[in-house]
Amino acid sequence: MGTQIKDVKLPNNCPKELLLEKHADFIAAYGKKKDDYEYCMTEFLRMSGVYWGLTSMFLMNKQDMMEKDEIIEFVKSCHHDNGGFGASQYHDPHLLYTLSAIQLKLKRLWNMSASYSKAMAHLLVTSGVKWTHDSHFVLLLP
Numbered sequence: 001m002g003t004q005i006k007d008v009k010l011p012n013n014c015p016k017e018l019l020l021e022k023h024a025d026f027i028a029a030y031g032k033k034k035d036d037y038e039y040c041m042t043e044f045l046r047m048s049g050v051y052w053g054l055t056s057m058f059l060m061n062k063q064d065m066m067e068k069d070e071i072i073e074f075v076k077s078c079h080h081d082n083g084g085f086g087a088s089q090y091h092d093p094h095l096l097y098t099l100s101a102i103q104l105k106l107k108r109l110w111n112m113s114a115s116y117s118k119a120m121a122h123l124l125v126t127s128g129v130k131w132t133h134d135s136h137f138v139l140l141l142p
Contacts, residue, residue, distance in 0.1 A: 023056075024060050031049075043091075044088070045087055048096065050071060050075070051104055053066075055103075078091070078101065
């Protein structure tokens with residue numbers, strides 16, 4: 001067994017509790033500055049980032065801090081005629097980002113019709129994709 005190395009010494013007066021407000025503020029503010037370098041460089045994973053950011057906010061019961069209408073418009077703007085979703089606007093559709101869009105729908109953020117959801121599920125099932133442990137969310141569609 002290896003020896004644990006303590007590389008950081010925390011002062012005795014450091015916070016002992018989880019600072020949820022600071023975490024929520026950070027997540028809610030992320031992406032507000034669209035000219036930031038980090039925002040531009042993470043475009044290729046935006047849809048999944050929106051999903052994970054919103055999931056974090058739900059876990060902290062801070063989802064009301066998120067801009068619901070802006071997220072809905074973003075997700076809609078990534079939708080393609082073939083039923084899939086891209087990582088961001090003007091990105092090709094991909095199963096990973098389609099799954100993230102479906103997961104956002106499951107959070108009842110985007111009110112897709114049941115027929116649309118069934119059509120999307122059919123498209124995914126008939127695409128020949130082998131399901132992984134992450135795809136169980138798709139089975140929850142009506």
